[in-house]
Each structure stands twice: as C-alpha cells, then as structure tokens.
Amino acid sequence: MPRPRCQQISVTETPYYHVVSRCVRRTFLCGQDHATGKCFDHRRQWIEDRIRLLASLFALEVAAYAVMSNHYHLVVKLEPxxxxxxxxxxxxxxxxxxxxxxxxxxxxxxxxxxxxxxxxxxxxxxxxxxxxxADLSWFMKCLNEPIARQANREDGCSGHFWEARFKSQALRTEAALLSCMAYVDLNPVRAGMAATPETSAHTSIWERITPRFNLAQAVREQMQLDALLRFDGKVKPLLHFEGAWVQEEQTGLPFAFEDYLALVDDTGRAIDPRKKGAIANALPPILQRLGLNPEQWLDQSTQFEASYRQQRRRSAA
Incomplete structure (x- = not known):
C-alpha cells in the first residue's frame, strides 16, 4: 500500500525531491499523437511556464526539469x-x-x-x-489542476488529464541529486527527441545554456496572469551552482556548473539498450559545441553563478 505523502516528504532528512507526473493512459497529450496525427506540443510550454510561475511564489527552488510528450520531471529543493x-x-x-x-x-x-x-x-x-x-503537494496541485482544465477546454471534453497523483522520490545524497538531475536533463536525448542537451527544448539544461527571451515577460504573456506583475514582477531563476565548497553558507547546488555539463555530456554518450537515443560519439565535447574554450567557459560560468547569487541577495533584501 502506498505511504501517505506526509510520510514520504521530510525536509529534515533531505530538501531535494524528484517528482514525476504522467498524462492519463500515458497518451501524447503534450506532444505529437501518432495515432490521431494531432500535435499538442504547445502544451509543453504551458507546463514549463507554470512551473516557473509557481516556483516564484512558493518556498522552493527548481534545480532541474524536463517536459516531455506524456509526462514531466522536476527536481526541487524545498525551502520552508x-x-x-x-x-x-x-x-x-x-x-x-x-x-x-x-x-x-x-x-x-x-x-x-x-x-x-x-x-x-x-x-x-x-x-x-x-x-x-511551503508544501510540495500544494505546489503540484497548483501546477497540475490548471493545466488539466486548460487542456480539457481546448479539447472540448472533461475528465482526467493526469493519470494519478504525482510520484516523489527523496534524494538523500549528493550523488543521488547529481545523477537524478543528469537523468532529467537527458530525458529528451534518451527518448530520441533531441540529439544533444543544448537542443533539448523545455529542459532546465537548455534554459541554462541557451540565451533566450525574457523569462518574466514570457511567463506573464503565456499564463495571461498579471497577478505576478502586481506582486513584484520577479521570476525566480533556477537553483544556482555553487561549486563543491564555498566560504559562506551553501544555498545552491553543491557542484560546479562546468563539471555538471561535462557529466551530462559523458552520460548522454553511454548507449542504453532500453532507450532510443544517445549523444553521438563523433560529436566534440559540449564546451566545444558551445563554441567555448576552457578559459572562456571558466569566465562565463563564474559570472553566471555570481549573477544568480546577486539576484538571490536582491530578492531577499
């Protein structure tokens, strides 16, 4: 028998959790339905925008996410x-x-x-x-219910959109956190939806790598919700990387961003017979694909992490 959610989530044991939610009957309600020919790929953006909106309002941080065609993954850090x-x-x-x-x-x-x-x-x-x-169950309720209602209005139907309550897994060690984040970010590659992590849309690694639109403006436009603008107009960034050791109290991910990218790239090249895709071994390392030499990357990644710290200090002030 499944345990109650309150027994599965304990911030005193670990603040990090891996969350998965799947569409009903695992159909492609957020992607290309090969049976009917209909494309619901735009719903992936709905989910991504909703995740970032709620993360800006709730007392939690998003470390990684991937929105697929029939499910999505989240790695969150609870901050009560x-x-x-x-x-x-x-x-x-x-x-x-x-x-x-x-x-x-x-x-x-x-x-x-x-x-x-x-x-x-x-x-x-x-x-x-x-x-x-500060509650993960309320976060998921506020995420899944509006998406289900919006999709049902679009389809002109009623009934379940998500197949069950979300599943959560505690990440009690740094190794578990690191491997889970890499697993989440590599989901589109493993599913054959993308060739490399930097081309995997609707993932956290793509957001971290790819310079793109103003996220705060996109959330307000996509969600058509000006309440966030009335609140403070800020959209919380993804949980930052701090490196393995810092002098002050560690609030971010306990490893360096460049090391994480290299890990994701190496892991993505490993061929899993149970999965459709992998990063081609003929491709150069990810830093070369991004057009960065190690010195440039060191400068950019240092500035990237420093800017996240500055944003956190400003929001806390």
Missing amino acids: AQAEQWSDDEVLRRWSCLFKGPLLVQRYLAGASQESYELSQVAEFAQCYRRRL
Missing part, C-alpha cells in the same frame, strides 16, 4: 525557512496571485478598514497559506 521569513502581508499577496481567497482577505489586501476580530481571522488565513506555500 523562506516562508517563515515572509510577513503575513507578503504571504497573502503571494497566495492571492493564485486564488481570490475569502472576502476578508480580499478586503484586507484592498486596504479596507477592518475590526480586530476580522484582522485576527486574516492572520489565521495567513498562517494557513504560509504552510501551503
């Missing part, structure tokens, strides 16, 4: 201490980006005068929402 640092007003504003909330909360956020007993009730709502904004 972040939620404890938020004021009640900030908690209510974050929650109101997703739900209207009770009339008492709506009136409070609108600046209406309230009696003491009403303010006490608003404070209770804030504590409830604080717990939810």
Whole structure:
C-alpha cells in the first residue's frame, strides 16, 4: 500500500525531491499523437511556464526539469525557512496571485478598514497559506489542476488529464541529486527527441545554456496572469551552482556548473539498450559545441553563478 505523502516528504532528512507526473493512459497529450496525427506540443510550454510561475511564489527552488510528450520531471529543493521569513502581508499577496481567497482577505489586501476580530481571522488565513506555500503537494496541485482544465477546454471534453497523483522520490545524497538531475536533463536525448542537451527544448539544461527571451515577460504573456506583475514582477531563476565548497553558507547546488555539463555530456554518450537515443560519439565535447574554450567557459560560468547569487541577495533584501 502506498505511504501517505506526509510520510514520504521530510525536509529534515533531505530538501531535494524528484517528482514525476504522467498524462492519463500515458497518451501524447503534450506532444505529437501518432495515432490521431494531432500535435499538442504547445502544451509543453504551458507546463514549463507554470512551473516557473509557481516556483516564484512558493518556498522552493527548481534545480532541474524536463517536459516531455506524456509526462514531466522536476527536481526541487524545498525551502520552508523562506516562508517563515515572509510577513503575513507578503504571504497573502503571494497566495492571492493564485486564488481570490475569502472576502476578508480580499478586503484586507484592498486596504479596507477592518475590526480586530476580522484582522485576527486574516492572520489565521495567513498562517494557513504560509504552510501551503511551503508544501510540495500544494505546489503540484497548483501546477497540475490548471493545466488539466486548460487542456480539457481546448479539447472540448472533461475528465482526467493526469493519470494519478504525482510520484516523489527523496534524494538523500549528493550523488543521488547529481545523477537524478543528469537523468532529467537527458530525458529528451534518451527518448530520441533531441540529439544533444543544448537542443533539448523545455529542459532546465537548455534554459541554462541557451540565451533566450525574457523569462518574466514570457511567463506573464503565456499564463495571461498579471497577478505576478502586481506582486513584484520577479521570476525566480533556477537553483544556482555553487561549486563543491564555498566560504559562506551553501544555498545552491553543491557542484560546479562546468563539471555538471561535462557529466551530462559523458552520460548522454553511454548507449542504453532500453532507450532510443544517445549523444553521438563523433560529436566534440559540449564546451566545444558551445563554441567555448576552457578559459572562456571558466569566465562565463563564474559570472553566471555570481549573477544568480546577486539576484538571490536582491530578492531577499
């Protein structure tokens, strides 16, 4: 019998979790359906944008993700201490980006005068929402339900879109975290959907490598949700790489980005008979494919990680 979710997730044991959610009957509801000829590939962008929107509102960090044709993977780091640092007003504003909330909360956020007993009730709502904004199950609920409703409206039907509740796996060691992230980022390569990690759209490694559109603007346009703009207009970046050792308290991934890229590239070249694809051995190493020599890459990766630290300090200020 499956264990309750509260018994599977314990931040005191590990903050890192691998999450998987699959479409009903594993059909290609987010890709090219070979049986019907219909293409639902645009829904992959829905999921990617929703992930980044929710990560900006919840007390968690996204370390890796891959949105496939009939499922998606997430590697997240839970940060309940972040939620404890938020004021009640900030908690209510974050929650109101997703739900209207009770009339008492709506009136409070609108600046209406309230009696003491009403303010006490608003404070209770804030504590409830604080717990939810640090909860992985609520994150997944806010991710999967809107996508299912949006897809059903597009298809003109009703019923389940996801085959079951999401599956979660605790990543208790650095080796487990590293191997899981590489597995997630290599999903399109293994499925034969892409030849290399840098061409694997809708993955975290593609986002980290490829200079592209302004993510904050894209989320607001794709989701047609201006509540985030009213909140602070910021979209949280992916969890940064810090290297194996830093002098200050380590808040990011405990390895260097260039080492991670090399690991993904080497792992992707290994041929797995159970999978469709692999990185061709004839291809040069990934740093050469990106047009970078080791010295250039060292400079760029150092600046990349430093910019993430700066963004985190600004958001915490």
